[in-house]
Structures are given as structure tokens and as C-alpha cells.
């Protein structure tokens with residue numbers, strides 16, 4: 001087991017366990033639990049959709065639609081597979097639907113774009129200088145992600161920003177595992193090329 | 209093993225079995241190219257940690273709750289019994305826990321109470337299963353009432369056993385008489 005996959009919530013409870021518990025309570029009609037569950041889902045779903053669609057309004061609509069479908073599907077969701085995988089399966093569907101509509105309306109991007117993602121830095125870094133550096137690095141990575149073809153981008157996002165297992169990603173995108181893995185490899189090569197100049201190999205690895 | 213970049217990814221994501229992982233480790237000890245690949249991929253994963261988490265400006269949670277929670281609320285009838293049944297099960301757990309706590313040397317009463325609790329637990333489990341199947345397959349409301357009242361009386365009994373186990377001194381709450389032989 002990779003410790004990276006075990007994200008931990010505020011009281012040391014793994015987030016995935018917390019989600020399962022909230023699902024259970026929400027199913028029993030607990031409104032507060034349902035709200036907490038949706039709040040846990042909100043930012044990760046929105047982040048994924050914003051990076052896929054690169055349009056804030058569309059991403060907000062699709063995120064809201066995802067949460068609605070989560071609520072409506074709670075009863076039907078069987079606990080086979082993780083909740084997160086189910087959540088992103090829905091989010092991905094909503095993202096694809098929004099993208100299709102967007103291209104049908106012939107406006108593939110006059111809304112807020114990439115800058116919108118990078119401008120959304122809430123976490124202030126430790127010092128102003130480091131903050132500025134991080135901001136720049138994040139901007140570069142955002143730009144590199146944005147350039148990826150959609151199929152590579154979705155795999156890279158689900159892995160790099162959500163920490164999902166590749167088997168989960170295969171389920172979410174309904175693609176064979178090997179396809180997912182080779183998309184990730186292509187994405188990795190491209191992303192590294194874009195950020196290589198900024199961060200040489202041997203200097204990596206002291207995250208706080 | 210030979211060079212297999214897909215397996216390297218699964219290694220990084222922790223999706224390999226122990227043996228497979230060991231094979232990868234043995235391989236990268238001898239293959240600088242794969243070792244480099246692993247480093248690169250891991251480097252990227254770590255680097256991705258700097259990405260911010262964008263937040264929606266609109267309150268999409270409230271909007272979703274407003275639109276969809278009523279729909280979910282309509283289906284809470286079966287959920288309510290489940291909650292009730294779950295509460296009854298918790299009582300059983302509490303009784304069992306109390307028994308364990310208190311029995312420095314176990315008393316005959318304890319064994320009887322324990323047996324009772326176990327029977328109750330088994331029955332509640334059966335009831336729960338009934339309710340579960342009923343809630344998926346829409347049974348008559350008469351049936352539902354009967355099940356609820358079963359749970360209610362069960363819970364009453366359990367509450368009495370808890371008092372008993374906690375050493376609630378009132379002898380009338382006790383089950384069968386057993387203390388004559390000690």
C-alpha cells in the first residue's frame with residue numbers, strides 16, 4: 001500500500017472512511033451528513049472539472065449537477081468500489097456532457113480560461129519569496145496540464161491531483177488498465193518536459 | 209522481470225502485490241533506466257502537490273441540496289426503520305461491552321444475560337434483514353408496523369438487560385432467578 005493514497009482528515013480519520021460514514025448517514029436521511037458529504041466532494045470535483053473544461057461557469061454548473069446526481073444516487077450506490085471512484089465517474093460524465101454542449105454552441109472558450117485556475121491560489125506559501133516561486137511553478141504545471149489531450153489530461157488529473165489508483169481510474173474512464181497506464185506515461189513525459197527546466201531531478205523531494 | 213514502465217506506475221501507486229513489488233525493487237536495483245523512470249514519475253507526483261485547490265464561487269452545495277435533497281427525503285421511510293434497528297443493535301453492543309467490563313470474576317447472572325443478549329442480537333439481525341429486503345421490495349405498511357413494534361419491544365428488553373448488567377439494583381428488572389445457589 002502506498003501511504004500517499006491514504007489521505008487523512010482533520011481528526012486522523014482517513015477521508016475515505018469518513019466519506020463512507022457520511023454516505024451511510026445521509027442515506028438514513030441525515031441532512032447535515034449529506035451536506036458535509038457534498039462539501040467534502042465540492043472542491044475536488046470542481047477542481048477536476050475546472051481543469052478539464054477551463055471555464056469557471058461551466059465547471060460550476062457541472063459540479064453542481066454532479067452533486068445533485070450524487071444525492072439522487074446515494075440509495076442506489078452500492079459500496080462496491082470506492083465512493084471517490086463513483087463520484088468521479090459521475091463528475092467525468094457531467095464534464096463530458098458540458099464539453100459537448102460547449103462545442104455544439106460553437107464557443108470553445110471565450111469564458112475565463114487558464115488564468116482563472118492559476119489565479120485561484122488560496123494557500124499562501126510559507127514566505128513571500130517561496131510563495132512567488134510556488135505560484136510560478138504551479139502556473140507552469142497548470143499550463144502543461146492544460147496542453148494535454150483530454151484523455152491524457154483526465155488520467156493525469158485523477159492521479160496527480162486526486163491520488164486515485166490506476167485501477168480506479170480505469171473504472172472511472174471505462175478504459176482498460178493498460179490504456180490508462182500508457183496515457184499516464186505519455187502525460188508524464190510531456191509534463192516533465194514542460195517543467196524540467198525549472199526543477200532538475202536531483203533537487204527533488206523535500207516537501208514539507 | 210524485464211523493463212515494463214506500466215508496472216513501474218503501478219508500483220508507485222501502490223497497486224502491486226508484495227511479491228510483484230519485490231520483483232520491481234530487484235529490477236530497479238539493476239536497471240538504472242527504470243530506476244530513473246521511477247524517480248521521474250515520483251518526482252512529478254510530488255511536484256503536483258503545489259497545485260492549488262480551486263473553489264467554486266457559487267454555493268453549489270446549497271444549490272444541490274435545495275434541488276435534490278427533497279427527493280432523497282422522500283425515500284427516508286425505510287431508512288428510518290433502519291436507523292431504529294441500528295439503534296437496537298447498538299444497545300446490544302453496549303450490553304455486551306458492559307458485560308465484558310464488569311466481569312472481574314464472571315457471575316452466573318452474567319452468563320444468562322450474555323446468552324439473552326446473544327439471542328436478542330441474532331433476532332435483531334434477522335429482523336434487520338427482513339426490513340432490508342422489505343425496504344427494497346416495497347412491502348405493505350401493515351408489515352412494516354409489525355416489524356417496528358417488534359423492534360420496539362426488543363429495544364425495551366435490551367434496555368432492561370443493560371440496567372441489569374450495570375448492577376441496577378432493582379430486582380424486578382432482573383431476568384430469571386439464579387442467585388440462590390451461590
Ligand SMILES: [Zn+2]
Pocket residue numbers: 210211212235239241242243
Ligand atoms: Zn528496466
